[in-house]
Amino acid sequence: MNQFGGCVRQSETFDFALLGIPYDEKSSFLKGTSGGPAAVRKHSSVEMINAWTELGINLEEDCVVVDHGDLVIEGDYGQVSKNIQNGVKTILDAGAVPVVLGGDHSVSYPVVRAAASAYGPLDILHFDAHPDLYDELYGDPFSHACPFRRILEEGLAASLVQVGIRAFTGEHRKTAEKFGVRWVEMKDIPPLPELAFARPLYVSIDMDSLDPAFAPGVSHYEPGGLTTRQLIQIIHRLRGDIICFDVVEVNPERDESGITAAAAGKLAMEVMGKILYERRKK
Numbered sequence: 001m002n003q004f005g006g007c008v009r010q011s012e013t014f015d016f017a018l019l020g021i022p023y024d025e026k027s028s029f030l031k032g033t034s035g036g037p038a039a040v041r042k043h044s045s046v047e048m049i050n051a052w053t054e055l056g057i058n059l060e061e062d063c064v065v066v067d068h069g070d071l072v073i074e075g076d077y078g079q080v081s082k083n084i085q086n087g088v089k090t091i092l093d094a095g096a097v098p099v100v101l102g103g104d105h106s107v108s109y110p111v112v113r114a115a116a117s118a119y120g121p122l123d124i125l126h127f128d129a130h131p132d133l134y135d136e137l138y139g140d141p142f143s144h145a146c147p148f149r150r151i152l153e154e155g156l157a158a159s160l161v162q163v164g165i166r167a168f169t170g171e172h173r174k175t176a177e178k179f180g181v182r183w184v185e186m187k188d189i190p191p192l193p194e195l196a197f198a199r200p201l202y203v204s205i206d207m208d209s210l211d212p213a214f215a216p217g218v219s220h221y222e223p224g225g226l227t228t229r230q231l232i233q234i235i236h237r238l239r240g241d242i243i244c245f246d247v248v249e250v251n252p253e254r255d256e257s258g259i260t261a262a263a264a265g266k267l268a269m270e271v272m273g274k275i276l277y278e279r280r281k282k
């Protein structure tokens with residue numbers, strides 16, 4: 001229980017619940033992100049960091065964080081999707097914020113589905129090198145390259161903003177335009193945008209939105225990305241009510257130093273700190 005700077009404890013009631021989804025069956029290139037949740041827990045231990053976030057929030061004292069462990073992955077995709085939705089629903093039903101650790105990005109589709117069934121259509125802020133808007137990849141509509149296409153088609157998103165994109169295809173652009181997706185491409189990034197959202201906000205962080213120099217433990221290298229600092233700054237400055245978030249695509253098999261898992265842990269903690277910081281302002 002020493003992950004995330006030691007802020008995790010046991011409690012019946014809670015504000016945040018970690019949920020690991022060790023699932024990488026929908027990865028199109030390398031497997032390995034199923035090891036992500038364990039790596040993030042290991043590389044955010046209290047021996048390495050404390051529980052204070054940069055916005056002055058002490059996650060150990062100012063809220064209750066519990067760990068629901070890793071979902072058991074079994075059966076076909078339909079079964080896995082159902083298990084993910086149930087796991088997330090349990091946390092949302094408790095009035096808490098799910099902190100979802102992937103796994104590959106395909107997990108965001110069922111997670112968003114659970115969140116949208118609790119809150120209605122969501123604003124979605126999506127950090128990624130890729131738009132993940134393919135209709136299908138290698139014949140699979142549930143590939144980690146497709147979740148946001150499914151989310152848009154199903155009407156789960158009232159709006160989608162994609163940040164860090166640098167691997168757009170012609171098809172992606174057409175889909176983005178068709179669905180009115182807004183995106184911030186790396187080539188257009190300075191100054192950092194201050195993003196505002198009106199509806200319950202879902203944040204999805206693919207670790208490859210960061211430059212591989214900052215996060216080498218990912219399956220698809222796409223140089224020219226965000227610095228860890230830039231992503232944290234966008235989180236700190238955004239205006240919106242975050243009701244659920246995921247941090248996905250940590251691949252420990254490419255993360256020898258553990259720096260990617262450490263960055264994922266830090267980002268998750270900063271999002272939790274941001275949520276509490278905004279609640280205090282109200």
Ligand SMILES: [Mn+2]
Pocket residue numbers: 105128130132144206
């Ligand atoms: Mn992705």
